[in-house]
Amino acid sequence: xxxxxxxxxxxxxxxxxxxxxxxxxxxxxxxxxxxxxxxxxxxxxxxxxxxxxxxxxxxxxxxxxxxxxxxxxxxxxxxxxxxxxxxxxxxxxxxxxxxxxxxxxxxxxxxxxxxxxxxxxxxxxxxxxxxxxxxxxxxxxxxxxxxxxxxxxxx
Amino acid sequence: xxxxxxxxxxxxxxxxxxxxxxxxxxxxxxxxxxxxxxxxxxxxxxxxxxxxxxxxxxxxxxxxxxxxxxxxxxxxxxxxxxxxxxxxxxxxxxxxxxxxxxxxxxxxxxxxxxxxxxxxxxxxxxxxxxxxxxxxxxxxxxxxxxxxxxxxxxx
Amino acid sequence: xxxxxxxxxxxxxxxxxxxxxxxxxxxxxxxxxxxxxxxxxxxxxxxxxxxxxxxxxxxxxxxxxxxxxxxxxxxxxxxxxxxxxxxxxxxxxxxxxxxxxxxxxxxxxxxxxxxxxxxxxxxxxxxxxxxxxxxxxxxxxxxxxxxxxxxxxxx
Numbered sequence: 196x197x198x199x200x201x202x203x204x205x206x207x208x209x210x211x212x213x214x215x216x217x218x219x220x221x222x223x224x225x226x227x228x229x230x231x232x233x234x235x236x237x238x239x240x241x242x243x244x245x246x247x248x249x250x251x252x253x254x255x256x257x258x259x260x261x262x263x264x265x266x267x268x269x270x271x272x273x274x275x276x277x278x279x280x281x282x283x284x285x286x287x288x289x290x291x292x293x294x295x296x297x298x299x300x301x302x303x304x305x306x307x308x309x310x311x312x313x314x315x316x317x318x319x320x321x322x323x324x325x326x327x328x329x330x331x332x333x334x335x336x337x338x339x340x341x342x343x344x345x346x347x348x349x350x
Numbered sequence: 351x352x353x354x355x356x357x358x359x360x361x362x363x364x365x366x367x368x369x370x371x372x373x374x375x376x377x378x379x380x381x382x383x384x385x386x387x388x389x390x391x392x393x394x395x396x397x398x399x400x401x402x403x404x405x406x407x408x409x410x411x412x413x414x415x416x417x418x419x420x421x422x423x424x425x426x427x428x429x430x431x432x433x434x435x436x437x438x439x440x441x442x443x444x445x446x447x448x449x450x451x452x453x454x455x456x457x458x459x460x461x462x463x464x465x466x467x468x469x470x471x472x473x474x475x476x477x478x479x480x481x482x483x484x485x486x487x488x489x490x491x492x493x494x495x496x497x498x499x500x501x502x503x504x505x
Numbered sequence: 506x507x508x509x510x511x512x513x514x515x516x517x518x519x520x521x522x523x524x525x526x527x528x529x530x531x532x533x534x535x536x537x538x539x540x541x542x543x544x545x546x547x548x549x550x551x552x553x554x555x556x557x558x559x560x561x562x563x564x565x566x567x568x569x570x571x572x573x574x575x576x577x578x579x580x581x582x583x584x585x586x587x588x589x590x591x592x593x594x595x596x597x598x599x600x601x602x603x604x605x606x607x608x609x610x611x612x613x614x615x616x617x618x619x620x621x622x623x624x625x626x627x628x629x630x631x632x633x634x635x636x637x638x639x640x641x642x643x644x645x646x647x648x649x650x651x652x653x654x655x656x657x658x659x660x
Contacts, residue, residue, distance in 0.1 A: 196652060201503070203367055205426070208543055212513055212659075215623070219644035233363055234426060252440040259427060271515070271544060272569060282627075285562040289626045313370070316444045317437075334374035341501045342351065346651045348511070348659040349367075349503040356658070358522055360581070388518055389581060407595040414582060468525070471599045472592075489529035496656045497506065504522075504658040 196345040197226040201337065204350055205234030205260070207267035207279050207294060213350045214297035220346075221304035228340040229301070231329075232311035236320055237261045238294075239310060244324035253319025260318075263326075264294040302328060309336065351500040352381040356492065359505055360389030360415070362422035362434050362449060368505045369452035375501075376459035383495040384456070386484075387466035391475055392416045393449075394465060399479035408474025415473075418481075419449040457483060464491065506655040507536040511647065514660055515544030515570070517577035517589050517604060523660045524607035530656075531614035538650040539611070541639075542621035546630055547571045548604075549620060554634035563629025570628075573636075574604040612638060619646065 198220045202213045217227045231239055242263045249257060261267050272278040286293065292300070301308070309330045315321075322331065341347045353375045357368045372382045386394055397418045404412060416422050427433040441448065447455070456463070464485045470476075477486065496502045508530045512523045527537045541549055552573045559567060571577050582588040596603065602610070611618070619640045625631075632641065651657045 198648075198651075201367075201371075203364070203505075209513070212511075212542065215644055216511075216648070220648055223645065223648060225648075232367065250440065250443060252436050252443070255436065256427075256440070272566075281562050281565065285560065285566070285629075286627055288560060288562070291623065291627055313446060317441055317446055319440075334370055335378065338353075338371070338375055338378060338380075338501075341353075344501075346648075346654075346657045347501045347503060348657060349505050350513075350659050356522075356526075358519070358660075387522065405595065405598055407591050407598070410591070411582075411595070468601065472596055472601055474595075489525055490533065493508075493526070493530055493533060493535075493656075496508075499656075502656045502658060504660050 197228065197340070197343050198346045199228045199230065199337070199340045199344040201349045202229055202231045202235040202238070203233050204270070205237040205267060206270040207264075207282060208269045209350050210235070210238050210264070210267060211294055211297065214294065214301055216348070217306050218297060218300050218304060221301070221306050226307075228307040228309065228344070230309045230311060230337045230340070232314045234260070236310060236314055236318060236325065237267065238264060239308070239325045239329065240320070241324060241326060247319075247321050247324070249319040256318055257320070264298065267294070352383065352495070352498050353501045354383045354385065354492070354495045354499040356504045357384055357386045357390040357393070358388050359425070360392040360422060361425035362419075362437065363424045364505050365390070365393050365419070365422060366449055366452065369449065369456055371503070372461050373452060373455050373459060376456070376461050381462075383462040383464065383499070385464045385466060385492045385495070387469045389415070391465060391469055391473060391480065392422065393419055394463070394480045394484065395475070396479060396481060402474075402476050402479070404474040411473055412475070419453065422449070507538065507650070507653050508656045509538045509540065509647070509650045509654040511540045511542060511659045512545040512548070513543050514580070515547040515577060516580035517574075517592065518579045519660050520545070520548050520574070520577060521604055521607065524604065524611055526658070527616050528607060528610050528614060531611070531616050536617075538617040538619065538654070540619045540621060540647045540650070542624045544570070546620060546624055546628060546635065547577065548574060549618070549635045549639065550630070551634060551636055557629075557631050557634070559629040566628055567630070574608065577604070
């Protein structure tokens with residue numbers, strides 16, 4: 196049965212949870228759709244993206260928000276990024292896959308990743324600022340996917 | 351099919367997500383129930399509400415928490431309200447509906463909005479401090495709605 | 506019908522929401538599974554736990570994170586624990602059950618509580634540091650429970 200996950204948070208810890216669930220379901224043979232909206236678009240940003248003309252506010256948001264998985268903070272005890280760094284290190288010590296590896300596995304397992312176009316408009320993200328292999332759609336598409344799913348999560 | 355959303359967060363960004371999903375589903379012909387609990391009750395507060403005798407702690411919570419959609423902060427990068435102001439402005443520039451408009455649309459589309467009575471008791475909110483047109487109920491009602499739904503989210 | 510709740514947050518307010526929903530569903534005759542992962546493991550920590558040799562980082566995380574329900578903060582307006590203290594007091598004044606009582610009720614009602622083993626490995630928690638009566642499992646078990654449920658939440 197299909198699983199659909201709205202990924203709203205751009206925190207490292209919640210992104211990890213989302214991909215661990217997605218990959219687990221895909222490994223068990225489920226279709227999985229992840230719908231990335233708002234802060235979660237930061238998970239999908241390329242570290243080096245082509246420059247675009249943006250509104251002043253979009254430029255500010257874009258400049259202050261993390262560019263890709265390596266820059267994400269954790270939702271608690273982040274201490275300006277030190278918490279995230281510690282989290283990454285302890286995960287490596289415990290042989291847990293990094294977020295980058297989990298994203299790669301999700302792609303290989305055919306997890307469908309959709310970037311929310313309304314959020315992209317608001318935050319001023321163009322398609323070439325986000326990683327390749329995404330689909331682009333809005334809330335109607337999400338709802339269509341959710342209607343076919345037996346588990347729907349908002350993370 | 352019915353959709354049921356628990357709105358727990360009182361952050362502007364999450365409230366927007368909740369209403370965009372609710373309105374999208376209602377536009378596609380679904381029954382939608384939103385169950386507002388805890389911080390999310392702040393979304394429903396009237397900016398000017400009649401005074402009530404409250405316990406000292408309830409008065410403190412009520413005084414410090416935002417009174418209605420215009421006062422909500424965003425969950426990240428709020429910077430004492432400046433982030434929320436920027437978010438509202440960039441949404442206006444991108445012709446995205448404001449939270450106030452989304453709430454209005456939800457009403458017009460017949461989205462059922464329930465205020466959690468247990469949270470109201472804890473936080474000391476009376477019915478006339480919240481906007482009109484709400485239903486008032488507890489967790490059993492939520493569970494009844496969720497049992498009839500094919501999508502249940504906690505936001 | 507079964508309900509499955511992923512409890513990811515270790516905040517007092519969200520833990521309360523999770524247990525109120527779980528207990529409500531159990532009282533209505535539903536099977537309920539709670540899957541505790543990441544920060545939510547702190548809800549299950551014994552205040553006085555046996556000492557274990559841990560990595561430096563695990564020791565740091567363990568030392569800084571709250572040990573059990575009495576130490577949890579609230580997700581907003583916590584002010585170094587004062588907000589949580591106020592929340593507990595106002596709940597008592599309103600005769601709402603404390604988190605400790607809700608956990609006890611969940612046990613008595615047969616709510617299945619699973620601690621996420623991958624999170625335990627990352628954070629360095631051993632079984633005897635967590636309260637008794639838990640099951641220990643990973644994401645595959647969660648997905649199996651969710652597949653049997655008509656409501657799945659991520660809190």
